[in-house]
Each structure stands twice: as structure tokens, then as C-alpha cells.
Amino acid sequence: MSLKDYTVLVFILWNVFVFITYGVDKQKAKSGHWRIPEKTLLWESILLGGVGALLGGKFFHHKTLKWYFKVCWYLGIIIDIAFVYWLLVIWH
Numbered sequence: 001m002s003l004k005d006y007t008v009l010v011f012i013l014w015n016v017f018v019f020i021t022y023g024v025d026k027q028k029a030k031s032g033h034w035r036i037p038e039k040t041l042l043w044e045s046i047l048l049g050g051v052g053a054l055l056g057g058k059f060f061h062h063k064t065l066k067w068y069f070k071v072c073w074y075l076g077i078i079i080d081i082a083f084v085y086w087l088l089v090i091w092h
Helices: 003-031 038-046 050-060 067-090
Strands: none
Touching: 003 038, 003 050, 003 067, 038 050, 038 067, 050 067
């Protein structure tokens, strides 16, 4: 595997991790236990996890009413698109 292949794999795994993080936080919210800080969820979205965050938010119905989460999800997706473009088109 090339470095590019590893980078794609890490990108996919990161988004899966972010998706799971939203599910874990939703379960914690339902059971009244320790919660993942909102800052963490927001930063995960922006730091190449926009797709996982959006899907996690929609799938688990978590944080969908907070406008700043939506902003971070869409900003994260824009960053994801720019990263994928760089990865597939610019990086040789």
C-alpha cells in the first residue's frame, strides 16, 4: 500500500470513529451518564470528520436542533471535499 492509500484509509476510519462518537454520546445522553463535551464533537466535525458527524447526527438524531452543530457539520464537509480533492487530484 502506498502512503496515499494509507491516507485514504485513515480518513475513512476517522469518519467512522466520529460517527460512532455521536452514537456513544447519544446513548450516554439517554442514560444520564458521562457525556462527550460538545467542543470535542464540534472539533471532530471540523478536523476531517464532517461526513461522519453529519451522518452520525442524522442517524442517531443527535444534536440536530443546535444550529452551531449544523454549521460545523457543513463546514467539516467542505473541508472533507477539499481534502479529498487534494488527495485525489493534486497529490501525485
